Amino acid sequence: MTRTIVESKTKTAIIGFDQPFAVIGERINPTGRKKLALELEVGDFSTVEADAISQVAAGATILDINSGAVFANKMSEDPRYADNNFVEPPLMRELIKRVQAICDVPLCIDSSVPGALEEGLRAAEGRPLLNSVTGEEERLELVLPLVKKYNVPVVAISNDDTGISENPDVRFAVAKKIVERAADFGIPAHDIVVDPLVMPVGAMGTAGLQVFTLVRRLRDELGVNTTCGASNISFGLPNRHGINDAFLPMAMVAGMTSAIMNPVMLPINQKKIAAKKESIAAAGIILPEGLDDETFVSLFGMGSTQSKAGKEMEAIRAANFLMNNDPSGSAWIKFNKVPGDDAGGRGGRKRRRG
Numbered sequence: 001m002t003r004t005i006v007e008s009k010t011k012t013a014i015i016g017f018d019q020p021f022a023v024i025g026e027r028i029n030p031t032g033r034k035k036l037a038l039e040l041e042v043g044d045f046s047t048v049e050a051d052a053i054s055q056v057a058a059g060a061t062i063l064d065i066n067s068g069a070v071f072a073n074k075m076s077e078d079p080r081y082a083d084n085n086f087v088e089p090p091l092m093r094e095l096i097k098r099v100q101a102i103c104d105v106p107l108c109i110d111s112s113v114p115g116a117l118e119e120g121l122r123a124a125e126g127r128p129l130l131n132s133v134t135g136e137e138e139r140l141e142l143v144l145p146l147v148k149k150y151n152v153p154v155v156a157i158s159n160d161d162t163g164i165s166e167n168p169d170v171r172f173a174v175a176k177k178i179v180e181r182a183a184d185f186g187i188p189a190h191d192i193v194v195d196p197l198v199m200p201v202g203a204m205g206t207a208g209l210q211v212f213t214l215v216r217r218l219r220d221e222l223g224v225n226t227t228c229g230a231s232n233i234s235f236g237l238p239n240r241h242g243i244n245d246a247f248l249p250m251a252m253v254a255g256m257t258s259a260i261m262n263p264v265m266l267p268i269n270q271k272k273i274a275a276k277k278e279s280i281a282a283a284g285i286i287l288p289e290g291l292d293d294e295t296f297v298s299l300f301g302m303g304s305t306q307s308k309a310g311k312e313m314e315a316i317r318a319a320n321f322l323m324n325n326d327p328s329g330s331a332w333i334k335f336n337k338v339p340g341d342d343a344g345g346r347g348g349r350k351r352r353r354g
Contacts, residue, residue, distance in 0.1 A: 007126035022258035025060030030069040058263040058309040067092035088116035135160030135174040153191040200235040212254040219255035230261035249319035265310040
């Protein structure tokens with residue numbers, strides 16, 4: 001079986017066909033998170049540290065560290081900050097330093113800037129996953145030597161100089177090209193984790209079927225592990241968690257072995273709670289006195305006031321159990337155990353001794 005080994009100083013994560021599905025936590029990424037980018041610009045890493053802890057608690061086995069921040073305020077003062085090659089290398093180094101200080105899971109170093117990738121490789125303890133290389137010639141020549149030099153596995157994204165093809169055969173050909181070029185550098189196929197690129201099913205009705213077929217080919221013909229941006233499949237649709245919950249187990253059965261995703265169900269904020277209470281009051285419903293916020297949001301199916309493992313994690317754990325990658329269902333039982341239950345479970349009865 002193909003096994004991709006990713007390590008921290010003290011822990012090992014194995015991505016493989018015979019292993020539990022590997023969850024790569026995606027939240028340490030300032031792209032599209034204006035508040036986080038502003039914090040990083042002033043040297044505030046509190047959200048990064050909180051995201052690292054919450055993702056590991058929710059079940060992430062690897063943490064993705066992305067340094068793609070835009071420092072708009074500094075840019076107006078110093079034009080060098082308009083260049084990602086200037087911003088990202090030192091930021092990547094500091095991000096990894098901060099996360100490693102509080103978490104011991106392996107890391108995935110994520111950047112489009114080669115200098116940031118190398119800074120991450122220098123700072124990371126153990127054997128991180130590098131994210132990423134594409135089929136573009138320039139990218140192959142920049143990234144594959146780093147993969148070889150530091151002896152690390154790499155995510156290979158199935159697009160090249162022509163862009164992202166909607167044809168799955170073209171995406172397979174790009175993946176094959178990357179695997180073959182990596183072999184020229186002495187990089188084995190088990191150190192290549194292919195991202196076949198998941199298209200939104202809302203825009204392309206065959207997107208799910210495409211990726212399942214493509215993942216099977218990647219497993220059977222190239223013998224490589226696979227990953228994806230899991231939430232891409234549901235982009236633009238209502239109830240995205242419902243689509244994701246179905247997609248992930250189906251992808252796992254097809255042979256996908258990991259995903260870059262958010263494992264955390266984010267807490268409900270006070271603004272949403274207040275708005276819900278107003279709508280309930282307008283409908284003439286009287287709530288019990290002293291009803292706390294956590295009970296309230298649970299009662300009305302709003303989620304939780306605390307960061308918890310998301311529904312996608314529940315689907316993944318169930319699929320691991322059903323695919324016999326969770327022997328005896330121990331991880332599933334632990335995940336669903338109600339606090340205060342005894343070892344016999346809810347329906348267990350203690351035997352009286354005579």
